Every structure is written in structure tokens, then in C-alpha cells.
Amino acid sequence: MNFTEIKGSLNPFVKFEDALVFKISKILKACERSENLIVCIYLIEKDSFLYCNHNLKNILSEDLDKLWEKGWDFWLSRIDAKEVLITRERIRNLFKNIHDGRSLTLRYQMENFAYRKMHIEHEIFIHRTNKHTLAFNYLLDVSDKERIKKCCELSENLLGCRVSKKQPNRISIREQEVLRLIANGFSSKEIANMLFISNHTAISHRKNLIEKFQVRNTAHLIKNAAAFI
Template identity: 20%
Template sequence: MNNRIISDYSEIFETYQELKGDFLESHIAKLKELDMYMPHSSTFFCVTNTTTRSFEYVSKNFHPSTGLDAVAMCQQGMTYWWEQMHPDEMQLWLQSLTDLMTFTMSEINVHDRKKVSYTWNYRIKVADGLYRSILQHTTPMYFDEEGKPVIGLAHYSLLPAVSKFMPIRATAKMLNQNEEYETVFFKTYSEQKLISEQITFRERDIIRLISFGHSSEDIAEKLFISTNTVNSHRRNILKKTDCKNTSELVARSIREGMI
């Protein structure tokens, strides 16, 4: 494992607080209970501890999804996971984490940080030796004394194998007064530009809600805007993406990581 990667990661999540208490054990106990009832799928979850670069818990779908060693994942922590990542993406991935943390600490009020959730992607080498794209969605569970998120619940979705390269993207979304996510940060870490780069934060939120089956009226209420504004955004989105209808838009959004 590249020591520079470990050093850079540690610097991003540096904390001066010693984490104590039984809150983590309580969370893990409940998550283990829930994990018993989770169906087998290509999605798994982990409780990540950035202060120790460890996984406090790895769900049962980890091995079926990736074919990788769950015991090694638990014992070796993030070092084992990083060893599976595509070497060409390590620095881009670190830059995305740095930008997300910088944005959080400088732009998000300390009282609002518990409302923020983060999404990014990268490639890992699965058991058959091929690299597959992973979409990671992390929600903070605990913050240090400076308000830095240091322990999180991370959901990982192994995406279908495709020949087309998927650029690394980082997104931060924050819950509004209606408990609906609104995009507050988005950045692509690649020279490759797709049509999604033309999509605004507001349009991205509308696409996500369309994919959930919400009507224009529902979307307007959730995002505190008028129905006419939503319909205008929908027309603009279809024009920008060159999609003929909503079904084509949703399919393309999933494929290109716009949601």
C-alpha cells in the first residue's frame, strides 16, 4: 500500500479527539440486527471509522457482491479496501475527499452537518480480477469536537460491468425543511466531460425526484418552488440531455451518475 495515500488520508481526517463512549457499539448492535433481514444483493454497508482507518462492521453482502475476503476487510481495515482500488484513480479519489471535507468545514454550519450526506464513485478489483465501478454513499454518524465527520455509515453499490469509463464524481446533499435532499456540492474529477456537466444542482435534484416517481406538484412542494418552475426545469433537462421522454432521462441519469 502506498504510504503517501495513507498519510494524505490521515491528514484529511485528522482529529484531536479521543472517541469514547458506547454509542458506536449500540449502533452496530442495531445494524447487525437489521443486516440479518437484508436480502442478498449487489449492495452492502460498512460502519467506517476514519480516525483508525477501520471498519467497525461489514455487512453480509460484502463477500457475495465482490468475492473479496470479509475477514481481511475487517482485520486490515481501509488498507485492504484501498489495495483493491484502481491505481489510476487513487489521487483523484483523495482529491474528491479533500474537496468534500473542505467544503463541509468551510461552507456548512456546524449545526447543519448532521443533515449532509456524501456520494462518490471509484473502481475496485473484484474477485475475478476485473475492475468494477463502486458507488459509495456515506452518512455521518459521529463528529469530533471541531464538527468534522469521523464515523459514518457507508453504503456501497457495485455497478454493472460496462466498457465505458465512468469519471469520478463527488456530491454533497443536505436535507431541507421537508426532509428532502438538495445538492449543495458537485464536482467531476476527470478530463472527460459528459452531458451531466451541463446539469445544475437544482436540475439534478429534480431528476432524482422524477426517478422516484414524484409528480411536478410533489417536486414543487418538496423543493419550495412553483409547479411552473419545475415544468420549466423538466423541459430544459430534456433539451440538455437530448432525451425524448422521462423514462429515457431516468435511464441515462442512472447510467451517467447524475442522480
């Protein structure tokens, strides 16, 4: 793969320095060789996506130009409404506090570009050059994994197996959001800021979850609530 072929995977609507592209050309070649990994690179200073590999181009198809032109707004528009707020805030917080080597792992549901639901595991890794800050986005479609998990749960129900007494019958959508953030290590104050709720409300959600799962502390909550995260 030569330099010209790599340029075909770059955002045509934004002028990037050839020196930057040449500097990371080996990285881009490795991304293009990936059989399964979906990769795109976001240039923070330009507030634009710089590159997406062939796997993402195949998924986006005719919608590729929308990603180039609208950036994160387009990507977030495809995420499930129950998860988009948390996802947006966590990405925003990552970009507010940038340092080389920092990473963020996201899990969410989104509509693919044939309007079918898919489960995504999304890691964002920050890499700084002398002049630029790049956010590498590594995405995996884990929809098959989630389907298998649901089949296992269905099989247990058919066999008469009961869910652990430490798992409540129901938690609210807001409690699910708080639970995911707790599992990702955020404090009650940070959760309050991300969800636009008071610190007191965030603490109350944490206490209610601990009571519902009949556990002693946050560490036990995360361990016993894995199926809900």
C-alpha cells in the same frame, strides 16, 4: 439475531466500546437483513472500519482481514487507477468537513476479490452519536446495468444510428476526471485542489469540454455529457 451474532461482524483487531455497538445494534441488525445492499461502517475517530454486513463478508472472503487491518488503503487499492485519485480526494474532503447528515455519492470501477471488474455505486452517509462519528458506506454492484447500457450502444451502432453531434469522438482521461467532478458540483478551484493542478488549468479544462460538446454553459455540459460521466 442477538448481540453475540452481531459481534461476529465487527472488526476483531480494534477494541470498540460495547456501549457504542449496543447503541447502534438495531442499525446493524437491519444491515444484516439486507438481501442485496453491501454495507460497511467506518468509525472516524478510530480510523478503522467497525462493521461489514454478510454481503460484504461474502465478497471479501479470505481478504476480509486486509480490510480490517489496512482500512481505506486496502479498499482504494482495488479501484481503477484512472479513478482512484478522485475517489481518495473526495473521501478525504468529506472526512475533513464532517457534520451530521452529510453524504457523498461515488461511482467507480474496481476489481472484486476474484479479480474481475465491477462497477460500483457508493454512498457515504455521516452519522454522529454523542461521542462518535460514523461513516455508513452503502454499496451497489451495478455491473449488469453498465453491461446493458453498452449492449444498447452497440445495438445503435449496428443499426447505423449516429451519436449526437454534441458528443465528441474523444475526450482525454484528465477531461473525464474533470467532467465527473463538474457533474458532482465542484468549482474549478476545488477541482484544481483535488487533482493537484492549477486553477487556470482547471478552468481551461472546463472551457475545452464546453467547446468539445458544443454547449453554452456548465449546466448544458452536464446534461449532454451524461454518457461520459
